[in-house]
Amino acid sequence: MSLHKHHPQHEEKITDSAFDGGVGSIPRHRLPRHTQDADAALRFVQDELMLDGNARQNLATFVTTWMEPQAATLIQASLEKNIIDKDEYPRSAEIERRCVNILANLWNASTPAGGEDAIGCSTTGSSEAAMLAGMALKWRWRARREEAGANASKPNLVMGANVQVCWEKFARYWDVEARLVPLDGATHLTADQAAAACDENTIAVVAVLGSTFDGSYEPVAEIAAALDALQASTGLDIPLHVDAASGGFIAPFLDQELLWDFRLDRVKSINASGHKYGLVYPGVGWVVWRSSDDLPRELIFSVDYLGGSMPTFALNFSRPASQVIAQYYTLVRYGFDGYQRIQQRARDIATTIAQGVEKLGPFTLLSRGEELPVLAFKLTTPDGWDVYDLSHELRSFGWIVPAYPMPKGMADVDVLRVVVRNGFTFDLAEMFLADLAKSVARLSGQQQARVAFHH
The missing domain is CATH 3.90.1150.160 (Aspartate Aminotransferase, domain 1)
Incomplete structure (x- = not known):
């Protein structure tokens, strides 16, 4: 669906015989009738892109704007691979699994088999990862309510007004009340505010490890302690999700004493963006759950028509394996010391x-x-x-x-x-x-x- 309605008879046209062999002109908003020379088409698009900003001078974006040429080589060599085709591209699937395990261990998840069976997956970015985590939280809350014979029609999600817009999208798309706590004396959500906003319909509290507004960490450990106290006094057991879109690749290397991850029992899931401080070009994100109990099985689909029975849990189906492979390259290339030095x-x-x-x-x-x-x-x-x-x-x-x-x-x-x-x-x-x-x-x-x- 386009937000702008175009009228072909009013479209501007590009008149440069170098592009089309002198036959005519190239329309901007409808398919050209004739095939163009490849080099001419390349130049035509490049000329348009000259007017973009210089990515290295873009101090607005959190998204990676530079990678080593070796990473670009790997990306180029794997652009045609579809990460969903795990049977056809088993090594790409194995690389995705390794990345999930590396992140689970980095975030101190207690996983069986020596840290090799973490529960998580790659996504197109941190926003999709947040959506998947939110879905799991809503499904688990609804199951608990239904088991108790209670009303499960009015879920809410508690978060500070400073959250990234993906959480407001999640709430609207999945019919969850977004309880956006206004800032009050701090630039982010506080522990007292989080606990005070919760009730029996709260599916979770979202704590942000690195606000997009000012880069500050929310006090995850304090929020977890406040929710522990809330459970002790009221019986309400409210899960905690950490949106570590950026901080998930900063805190483990620079703030190792900071308690924010799976070392806190209250934390059930974490999302992060590989294409931010994970040091990969867009787009790749990650979501990891504490255990298989935190990801309802009914959300996982089995796909049989790709050459084998493969489980999948994602909003997007087909997407390139290249960025997942690039993530693995950065993890292998830099290691802990390299990430620490860069960050x-x-x-x-x-x-x-x-x-x-x-x-x-x-x-x-x-x-x-x-x-x-x-x-x-x-x-x-x-x-x-x-x-x-x-x-x-x-x-x-x-x-x-x-x-x-x-x-x-x-x-x-x-x-x-x-x-x-x-x-x-x-x-x-x-x-x-x-x-x-x-x-x-x-x-x-x-x-x-x-x-x-x-x-």
Whole structure:
């Protein structure tokens, strides 16, 4: 379904005989009548893509924008493989299984057979992984309610207003009330807020290990303890899911003493994004459950028409094996020490940028890159321009820095956010800070000029 209605008779056309042998023109919004020369078609598309932003200067996205050429070679060599065809591509299926086990062990799951039988799967991204985890939570809650002879028609999911939009999608698509707790004195959900929002219809609490708004970790262990206390006082046994889209590939390497994963009995499932700090090009995500008891069997389908009886649990069916293979490459290539070094460097660069932003003067930092390598900052005192003007000004230097309001409870606060990823360097950080200073000076100068003109 297209959101825009196109009228062929009004379409713009590209008139360049180099593209079509001089026969005519190439329409933008309908299929060309004639076959094009391959090199000409390539150039036509490349010319369109020249107007995209430079991915290395994109400080808005959490998604990986650089991989080693060896990884690109593996991706290119496996683009035609469909990860769902486990019988036809058994080694790709085995690689997916290994990745799940590696992550389960990294997140301290207690798995049988020496950590080789973890319960989990790859997905197209962290959003699909969150959907699958949410489905399992809803099904388990409904089964408990029905077994107790209780009403199972009004499920709810407790989370902070700062959650990624995929959780609101899950709630709407699967008919679950989204209990979005407004921010109150913190930039994320607190333990007391989480426990207070729960009732007998709560399928789970979602704790976010690395908010997309400011990069901060929610206090997972404190939330788990509050839910333990809630169960002791009321009998309500509320599961905890950790959305570790970004933090799942940061905390195990840089914050090893932090309790957030399966070391907490309350945590039943974890999702993460391989194409964020997992260091893989989009798109691949992961979801892991504590045990087989936490993934209802009725959600798993057996597919017989691919050459063998294969279990599958995913929203998407066919998708490339290439990104799963690339994930395995990064895990094998870097190992624990390599991931630790890469993530520490990203954090060091983020904290360096935060120090530079602070020295500029007009900004107040909401986060400093000390958890996720992400910093968010606001204007301390408006000076005739705002963060949206600054975001636009930075575009003139090629930098893509998003400006947006914080979630409900802090919606009157507008911030800029900088995300540091693998491939971003200290040299680029210096360039960014220099261009930020020029942008601030230019905006302040324009404002002063306007004031002087009016006087």
